[in-house]
Amino acid sequence: MNQPLRGKRILVTRPEAQAGNLADMITAQGGQPERFPLLKIAPANDLSPLRQAVARFDEYSLVIFISPNAVNFSVPYILSRRPWPETVQAAAIGPGTVAELASHGLKKIIAPSERFDSEALLELPAFQAHRVAGKRVLILRGSGGRELLADTLLERGARVEAVTCYHRSAPDDGTPIMSLLHNRAIDALTISSSEGLRNLLSLLDTEGCERLRVLPVFVPHRRIADMAIALGMQCVVLTGPADAGIIKSLYEFDWLHHERNC
Incomplete structure (x- = not known):
């Protein structure tokens, strides 16, 4: 079975109640979703x-x-x-x-x-x-x-x-995601709101922010992409809309090329 995300750990940042569908799609493509909601509802x-x-x-x-x-x-x-x-x-x-x-x-x-x-x-x-x-x-x-x-x-x-x-509201504790970033245990992240991205950066220390900025960031809207670029993200992928657009961009992404150039 073709599983283009095999071995990739993908950060899913949607609010908890909306994260399940994208996480399941990532799993079906062989990836490992890591849920970390950036908005508490x-x-x-x-x-x-x-x-x-x-x-x-x-x-x-x-x-x-x-x-x-x-x-x-x-x-x-x-x-x-x-x-x-x-x-x-x-x-x-x-x-x-x-x-x-x-x-x-x-x-x-x-x-x-x-x-x-x-x-x-x-x-x-x-x-x-x-x-x-x-x-x-x-x-x-x-x-x-x-x-x-x-x-x-x-x-x-x-x-x-x-x-x-x-x-x-923003999460109270960024320790789990900071630990993953410090250990280079995240391969990419998905961001579905500008507010969520700002929340994420506010939770991280300098090293965490530096690690984050070189990761592929998959976003489903031009407004979020523009903010990600303005905040220093170096590899921003504008996907199609909704979960279907995000997962399509994830499995079409040239992971090998990105790894060679980071």
Whole structure:
């Protein structure tokens, strides 16, 4: 059996709840996934904004879920208090979020089919000014993050509310990953968010950062790639979107050439 990742230890940095699929794909290709979530996910400290939104749920035309975590920390709460209204259209940025919504029985989801980011969502017909002007739009998201989606919809005339339903934070202890880097026991890493990359660098000492910067870094979005380069990563691989794009780039990567030149 062809296993192009045999003998390679790959750092998987997605939040714990989203890391399993990519880790399984790496294992199937002969690699050894090393899970180290760079974002800790927890429920929002204050659920009153979500509770208030649910109380007037029928007033929204669109409800946008930013991530699978946005689904996991809001949809069970919503559906425990009321059925999903037929008049409210759900939207998602990526396929992982669509899949999470489907697991809760929500099937008719507006989502991009190629790039998976706020820009791609805003390009869809349903989000153009003549479609959203005067409409109430609810964005369910985590703490922090970009304001592009909300700001653009406001500019297009929508009445936008953004509710934080989960909290993101950095790991407390970088010792496990620092040990692996010091011992040259990591062959590559996958990064799925700019915030996660910043968290990783903040956890490392000087030697750890130096080891990290020569490793191949596989990222599924140009914005993350640009940040990785700006932060000194010397081998940044821009992959296709989602886990499928990352795994394809991992098994197509020229490992021998990289090892010869590092």
